[in-house]
Amino acid sequence: xxxxxxxPSRFSTDEDLNAFDQITTYNNFxxxxxxxxxxxxxxxxxxxxxxxIRVDGECAKPGVLGAxxxxxxHQLEERIYRLRCVEAWSMVIPWVGIPLAKVLAxxxxxxxxxxxxxxxxxxxxxMPGQRSRVLDWPYREGLRMDEAMNPLxxxxxxxxxxxxxxxxxxPVRLVVPWKYGFKxxxxxxxxxxxxxxxxxxxxxxxxxxxxxxxxxxxxxxxxRWSQARERRIGEWGRRPTLMFxxxxxxVASLYAGMxxxxxx
Amino acid sequence: MADRTGKAAPRGRxxxxxxxxxxxxxxxxxxxxxxxxxxxxxxxxxxxLGVNPVETIVRHLGDWALRLLVATLAISPLRYLTGSTRxxxxxxxxxxxxFAYAVLHVTAYAVVDIGLHGPTMISDLxxxxxxxxxMAGLLTLIPLAATSPQAMVRRLGGxxxxxxxxxxxxAGALGAAHYLMMVKADITEPxxxxxxxxxxxxxxxxxxxxxxxx
Numbered sequence: 001x002x003x004x005x006x007x008p009s010r011f012s013t014d015e016d017l018n019a020f021d022q023i024t025t026y027n028n029f030x031x032x033x034x035x036x037x038x039x040x041x042x043x044x045x046x047x048x049x050x051x052x053i054r055v056d057g058e059c060a061k062p063g064v065l066g067a068x069x070x071x072x073x074h075q076l077e078e079r080i081y082r083l084r085c086v087e088a089w090s091m092v093i094p095w096v097g098i099p100l101a102k103v104l105a106x107x108x109x110x111x112x113x114x115x116x117x118x119x120x121x122x123x124x125x126x127m128p129g130q131r132s133r134v135l136d137w138p139y140r141e142g143l144r145m146d147e148a149m150n151p152l153x154x155x156x157x158x159x160x161x162x163x164x165x166x167x168x169x170x171p172v173r174l175v176v177p178w179k180y181g182f183k184x185x186x187x188x189x190x191x192x193x194x195x196x197x198x199x200x201x202x203x204x205x206x207x208x209x210x211x212x213x214x215x216x217x218x219x220x221x222x223x224r225w226s227q228a229r230e231r232r233i234g235e236w237g238r239r240p241t242l243m244f245x246x247x248x249x250x251v252a253s254l255y256a257g258m259x260x261x262x263x264x
Numbered sequence: 265m266a267d268r269t270g271k272a273a274p275r276g277r278x279x280x281x282x283x284x285x286x287x288x289x290x291x292x293x294x295x296x297x298x299x300x301x302x303x304x305x306x307x308x309x310x311x312x313l314g315v316n317p318v319e320t321i322v323r324h325l326g327d328w329a330l331r332l333l334v335a336t337l338a339i340s341p342l343r344y345l346t347g348s349t350r351x352x353x354x355x356x357x358x359x360x361x362x363f364a365y366a367v368l369h370v371t372a373y374a375v376v377d378i379g380l381h382g383p384t385m386i387s388d389l390x391x392x393x394x395x396x397x398x399m400a401g402l403l404t405l406i407p408l409a410a411t412s413p414q415a416m417v418r419r420l421g422g423x424x425x426x427x428x429x430x431x432x433x434x435a436g437a438l439g440a441a442h443y444l445m446m447v448k449a450d451i452t453e454p455x456x457x458x459x460x461x462x463x464x465x466x467x468x469x470x471x472x473x474x475x476x477x478x
Contacts, residue, residue: 026315034450036315087448089316134449205449224392224446226384233315237379 001163003076006096011152011250012080018091022233024165028085029186030134031120031127032167038129039167046126046187048171057117057192060108065191067171071157074098078161079154081177083184084216084245088238090230095175096158101149109145109193116148117141117198118174119190135201141174141185142198142212144254152177152250155188178247180214211264215255216245220264286353293354297361300328301368318377325369326398330439332362334460337436341467356412359432363409366402366439394445401438404431436461 029039051067076096084090104116122138124130130137147153156175157164164170169186176183182202192198202210209223218228218241229238244251255263282290304324307313313320336359339351378384388395408429411417417425440461444454 022315030449034448089319132450132452221387221391224394226387229378229381229384231316231318236318236376238381 003071003096003158003161003163006076006078006158006161009077009079012078012094013082013092013246015080015082015092017080017094018233020160023091023093023159024167026233027167028087028181029129029167029169031129031137031139031187033129034134042128043166043170046166046170048166048187051171051189053172053188053191055107055191057194058110058113059193060110062107065103065106067157070098070103070155070172074102076157077154079175079177081152081175082245083177083181084230084241086180086182086210086214086222086225086227088225088227088230088241089233090241090245091233094160095154095156096161096164097154097156097175099151100153100155100174101151103155104148104191104193107193112195113193114145115194115196115198116143116145117190117192117194118143118185118188119192120185121187121189136204138189139185139201140198140204141183141200142194143174143176143183144197145193146254147176147251150251150254152247156184178216178244178251180216182210183214213255213260213263215251215260215264216241217243217260217264219243220261289350290354290357293357297332297358300324301365318372322369322372322377325365325372326443329362329365329369330443330457332358332365333432333436333439334457334464336362337432337461337464341464344467344471360409360412363405366405370399370402394442397438397445398442401435401442404435404438408432408435433465436464 025040026036027039028036029043032039032042049068053065053067053070055065056062076098078094078096080092080094082090083093118141120139121127122130143153154175156169156173157171159165159168164173169184169188172188173186174184174188183200197212200210200212202214203212216227221227227241230241231238242248281287304321307320308317336355339355339358342351343349374380374385378388389399390396408431411420411425411428420428440454440457443457444451447454
């Protein structure tokens with residue numbers, strides 16, 4: 001389904017887009033299986049309407065956010081972003097989304113809210129990958145409040161001007177373009193404002209490999225993959241990886257004074 | 265070859281040709297081992313290597329190196345179980361195919377995947393345990409492949425040759441460990457290889473223990 005009234009954004013890159021087929025058939029979405037092809041095969045059965053996101057924690061107005069209502073009540077923007085996976089491949093993706101800051105503001109986070117935690121749906125009947133415990137379900141992710149409020153951070157609801165394909169995290173997912181792809185949690189059912197740093201799935205699984213911040217950083221080597229270079233999907237060679245995935249101008253200041261080799 | 269009498273006199277080489285049944289078996293095994301490589305060539309030719317062709321090529325070659333290594337290791341137990349000596353005749357061929365896939369796997373990684381980028385190669389070989397273990401597995405296979413011709417077996421002598429070729433057990437373990445260390449979270453597939461190796465090594469160990477106690 002085509003989304004109506006999608007505004008362009010100054011944050012979009014003018015790099016060549018990856019094809020719709022590439023973006024929708026090569027996915028890491030372990031809820032549907034661990035191979036790249038599994039999500040395209042099994043996600044189409046996921047029921048995404050109606051879809052409610054529970055919003056709770058340190059906020060004045062906790063409540064429920066319906067996916068349809070979310071899309072209807074905000075100006076949708078096209079954000080063409082680079083996506084860098086921790087596996088050292090990357091794509092350029094024309095997301096459609098809503099700045100997360102605008103959505104979070106509706107729930108009036110209190111001064112205690114230092115972090116935002118996100119959870120994916122847990123439903124093994126619809127998500128066959130959850131029948132094996134490759135990760136501790138539900139999938140969890142989190143951002144520091146200032147990261148969540150950064151204008152680059154969006155809730156993604158579409159792709160190529162259409163509603164979000166299910167294998168890409170329909171109906172609502174996070175998109176944080178300066179962090180490795182696994183931070184951009186899919187099919188969100190819960191958002192919580194928290195005082196302390198929330199537990200995150202890959203960090204829980206392998207803490208020495210995946211940190212809470214997971215900023216794209218060519219200097220900090222993943223124990224198994226060099227992060228210095230990446231393959232843009234569709235190309236044979238590799239290109240150098242840019243600090244913060246090339247978004248340093250917008251986000252480097254968030255990490256002033258931090259040792260990013262320790263807080264990776 | 266008695267029915268050749270009516271034709272031109274056969275040349276010496278032809279007279280020693282293996283029976284048809286053996287030749288059929290030889291080609292069947294050769295074809296089975298070569299098929300994954302042919303499939304890769306076909307996918308490449310038809311643009312069917314998937315969204316990340318480099319990954320497809322490197323994984324496919326690595327998968328088949330390991331599969332054929334396990335197949336090589338299964339051949340002796342197959343003889344114990346079936347009593348047939350036929351599988352043994354193709355063990356060298358299957359082993360050499362496994363080596364060929366392993367060499368192609370490493371070549372594809374070095375040339376196609378990282379583009380012979382020096383710093384990446386150095387850091388991969390010195391910092392990444394799964395690559396070091398895989399490389400050790402390949403190095404283990406080199407003396408085995410080098411001593412596979414019949415002439416080398418004679419030169420070494422059967423006993424020494426046999427002792428050297430026990431390295432294949434090490435190679436199998438290193439190959440499976442390389443795969444296990446490479447996966448991110450889902451260890452199902454590498455555990456299947458490990459289970460097969462444990463089974464195959466167990467059968468040999470069992471026979472050795474029984475043989476000693478008799």
